[in-house]
Amino acid sequence: MNAYVDLHCHSTASDGTMAPAEVVQLAKRSGLSAMALTDHDTIGGIAEAAEEAKKVGVDFLPGIEISAEFPAPGTLHLLGYGVDPQSAVLLDLTKQLLEGRDNRNPRMVARLNELGIRVTMQEWEAESGGVVLGRPHLAKILVQKGYVKTIKEAFDKYLGTTGAAYVDKERLGPQRAMELIRESGGVAVLAHPIQLRTGNDAELDRVVKDLVDLGLQGIEVIHSDHDAAWVEKVGELAGKYGLIKTGGSDFHGRTKEAISLGVANGRKVPREWYEGLVGKIKRRG
Numbered sequence: 001m002n003a004y005v006d007l008h009c010h011s012t013a014s015d016g017t018m019a020p021a022e023v024v025q026l027a028k029r030s031g032l033s034a035m036a037l038t039d040h041d042t043i044g045g046i047a048e049a050a051e052e053a054k055k056v057g058v059d060f061l062p063g064i065e066i067s068a069e070f071p072a073p074g075t076l077h078l079l080g081y082g083v084d085p086q087s088a089v090l091l092d093l094t095k096q097l098l099e100g101r102d103n104r105n106p107r108m109v110a111r112l113n114e115l116g117i118r119v120t121m122q123e124w125e126a127e128s129g130g131v132v133l134g135r136p137h138l139a140k141i142l143v144q145k146g147y148v149k150t151i152k153e154a155f156d157k158y159l160g161t162t163g164a165a166y167v168d169k170e171r172l173g174p175q176r177a178m179e180l181i182r183e184s185g186g187v188a189v190l191a192h193p194i195q196l197r198t199g200n201d202a203e204l205d206r207v208v209k210d211l212v213d214l215g216l217q218g219i220e221v222i223h224s225d226h227d228a229a230w231v232e233k234v235g236e237l238a239g240k241y242g243l244i245k246t247g248g249s250d251f252h253g254r255t256k257e258a259i260s261l262g263v264a265n266g267r268k269v270p271r272e273w274y275e276g277l278v279g280k281i282k283r284r285g
């Protein structure tokens with residue numbers, strides 16, 4: 001059994017550029033023995049990915065990534081692993097998340113229009129495939145139309161939290177988000193803690209402790225944004241609070257060109273972490 005896995009990947013079901021089955025095929029070609037699909041706000045890609053995983057012989061976990069309320073400029077993303085795609089709670093949850101997005105998106109387009117940028121909801125829908133319309137899709141349109149040179153410039157100038165056209169979307173509080181993940185049969189994991197942008201280690205510790213008190217079960221130790229110091233720091237927090245360790249690349253295909261499936265800032269994720277997560281899902285509660 002190959003020793004490596006990737007537990008954080010996006011497909012065309014949200015803002016990645018490869019179809020769910022293609023991501024699984026790439027996992028196989030990349031020599032991974034297991035992967036989880038963790039699209040933003042949707043499980044729309046899970047059935048296709050699970051079927052392909054069975055076909056090619058890759059162990060597969062269903063997942064979802066949810067952004068919860070957190071003070072700017074930080075962001076708090078929760079990964080839900082092992083959620084039951086049939087669960088009524090999960091269907092309700094994803095419906096609510098997509099509504100939050102659908103309320104935000106036209107307001108961002110209106111802001112861009114006010115700034116003299118000609119872009120429409122129809123274009124955004126077409127670029128995204130029509131279900132989960134994410135900011136990376138909009139960024140790509142701004143690049144294609146020549147308003148900016150790169151995706152990064154699109155976020156820096158317009159779409160990022162401090163950008164001129166940024167509008168926040170309605171989010172769940174972290175406690176509610178974790179409850180719903182767990183009621184959907186899943187295990188709640190804090191994604192890329194570096195993105196909380198806590199000021200120092202003591203504050204990071206406090207935020208993680210608070211989340212543990214509210215139902216957090218795991219933490220993403222290896223991630224493309226984490227350097228060696230962060231991997232060490234988050235690994236220690238996992239030990240301190242009895243959290244399972246997870247890891248993944250946050251692969252998005254061409255949306256994030258620098259990231260290859262199975263590799264997170266030069267590191268690979270050991271299969272034991274996948275086994276630990278599966279164990280936690282089985283013992284969940």
Ligand code: AMP
Pocket residue numbers: 015040133134135136151152155156160161
């Ligand atoms: P949304 O879910 O529509 O709010 O968009 C979230 C997506 O935008 C995630 O894939 C993020 O990684 C991506 N994103 C957020 N900020 C940036 C940024 N500054 N540069 C590039 N991508 C970003």
Ligand code: ZN
Pocket residue numbers: 010014015016040134252
């Ligand atoms: Zn994304």
Ligand code: FE
Pocket residue numbers: 065077191192
């Ligand atoms: Fe994220």
Ligand code: FE
Pocket residue numbers: 008010065250
């Ligand atoms: Fe992600």
